[in-house]
Amino acid sequence: MKADDLVLVSVDDHLVEPPDLFEGRLAARYRAQAPRVEQTDDGSDVWVFNGSTIPNVALNAVAGRPKEEYGIEPTAFDEIRPGCWDIHERVKDMNAGGVLGSMCFPSFPGFSGRLFAATDDKDLALAVLRAYNDWHVEEWCGAYPGRFIPMALPVLWDAELAAAEVRRLAAKGVHSVTFTENPATLGFPSFHDPSWDPFWAALCDEGVVLSIHLGSSGQLAVTAPDAPIDVMITLQPMNICAAAADLLWSRVIKEFPPLRIALSEGGTGWIPYFLDRVDRTYDMHHLWSGQDFGGRLPSEVFREHFLTCFISDPVGIRLRHDIGIDNIAWECDYPHSDSSWPRAPEELADVAREVPDAELAKIAHENAMRWYSFDPFAERPRERCTVAALREEASGHSVEIRSYDKGRFVRQKGADLGKLASQATA
């Protein structure tokens, strides 16, 4: 399929919270304690809440920047692309990148909102978390119906409250809740603890997917303090297999059959090996370990419960039928450093050039739509949803980009993103 003709729904992007997020959303008694943005002496903007200071790390907002400028230093709002935190600029960037739909993970609260969970005053924590969720649904996703898959932050510290928040937001059309790779490492009961059951039940009742983003365990994949940073960058996504194993072997998916789990930013190329490994583990050990999937193999159970995704994964694409063609979604990862925005459509079309159109459609948008009960075509005719159609709408939107050419990215200054569609066609 040509890049122009793709319809792209990304199951993993990120937003940088704007400074006015909580304005008008908290009761008077909480306002003084609300998370707020402060400028530090070095000119960077940080979020401050409950005694914690969270910088906006440059590497997490590098979309469109040349790679020489990547780094992990703190940064300021006026140094990062407005599309990171301004919804109107975001949609322009999505159009320029040919992305129809997007699910946006949080930044300063942590992928699973653990900053809020660490607050001693749990009334304050709940008020802040609900304000965040309402802002996300109403202001971020609500500004452009049909362009965003809404997602809730979870109440990590109380499964009953977590269930109530899931139900409250499901009534507003939310079918995704972000969660940690491992609640135990964050100091909460593990996936195996029955205290979570009200939460699982709510997810099943409401058809809400547990979206587990890599790096959300609270444990960085750091081998040693003096290891090169490349080691951590390489390993961080691979650690999500621990969450997959933890949940696959757990009682949770056995006792809550409708539960659906997404391994967000987890990649796909490792899944066939993982599935072979779990089936072999089952074959060799279930007679003494007591595992019982009702006569099925763990790999079959995995395909029923888990959605995987990739940015660009040649191995995963080649092995797509070993993973499950209905279990793979595409992600853009805007504005993080792994993203290929705004040339992601060209990269996907290239890496998937031998994939039949019907299969690529599943990966590019159909699986995401089904798993997350997301229907962008209700808001916009399908023919206006393609990469080419969206890029036409971005005409005049200028940005320094990296071009994708023969498997490599090349810097290209000040391109008019509206012209990309015609370039790609040429």
Next chain:
Amino acid sequence: MKADDLVLVSVDDHLVEPPDLFEGRLAARYRAQAPRVEQTDDGSDVWVFNGSTIPNVALNAVAGRPKEEYGIEPTAFDEIRPGCWDIHERVKDMNAGGVLGSMCFPSFPGFSGRLFAATDDKDLALAVLRAYNDWHVEEWCGAYPGRFIPMALPVLWDAELAAAEVRRLAAKGVHSVTFTENPATLGFPSFHDPSWDPFWAALCDEGVVLSIHLGSSGQLAVTAPDAPIDVMITLQPMNICAAAADLLWSRVIKEFPPLRIALSEGGTGWIPYFLDRVDRTYDMHHLWSGQDFGGRLPSEVFREHFLTCFISDPVGIRLRHDIGIDNIAWECDYPHSDSSWPRAPEELADVAREVPDAELAKIAHENAMRWYSFDPFAERPRERCTVAALREEASGHSVEIRSYDKGRFVRQKGADLGKLASQATA
């Protein structure tokens, strides 16, 4: 290739140390403190050294037992297969299983000998470690020339002594030293610390491979105390990718080009995804992280330095050219629970049925021979090295086994292993 015709050299097996290992091998002043076997009140045999008590875990010596009897309880020498600890019985078992050559990792000292390294009296530690290494070379491997790849335990606590021990043993024909996945987690300098340089230099000078066995980091892949044991069994081998990333991005392989590393029991199906991941990490990040492989990609550098291996890995076999056909070896894992002994040849022939003979020969023995400078054909004519030929020598050696049939194992009582060759041919 038919199972009968395979020539099998296993790069990962295990020995259970016999109680008399240190007899006559220590100076008088160390004898009272030498590691010794004691029987506990529950009838199990344990090794005792330096205040530590190490049980022989049943799961690590289950070769030939029905799976219902697997478990992690401590066990005694008279309850485990003599081939675990008796060299003459071991060779009979190797013959019955059609295995020509074997590299045997230690049990009670830990895969990297960290039990000895934890001793305050470093003179005692060095004496015990050298005695172990001499026993391994002279009594275990020396009893049957051409049947074992000798391997040394490392001196973890002193890189100069480690280098000296490597050189001492290389003079006896040892081309493998077992090592930890991560010295930093064991409390020693990390792979990135220059203090290890004398050790790397000795390995390069003497052509000795650093054999890193999964599970040697001192960190079990346990997600939570209440997680099912299947989670740990699934994840433990996948954690070795941390060692691969740690060393691949390190200055070590850049400054010591002849260094060779084996990822023992690490599996292979994850490697193509890993190599794609490191190349993408390099492409996206090297301009700011400073990584430099002299114009080459990290995946190319990996293939120069790393040997991988599998027990039975359909994904790895399918992707063997993405891994590197010269970088894959076969392992038996006798007598651990992942092993398919004594029907491993049938399993390998089945899973590799579409692999051309020349490629399968590389995987089955040629790569292991080249990496470990091991030449069994110098001791035994090649035609007497096949599975069928070895099994003929096992005639009359009786054992309860699991048969391999259509990708599954079936229990088979009291088989005469000498007859397996004719059964396999039939």
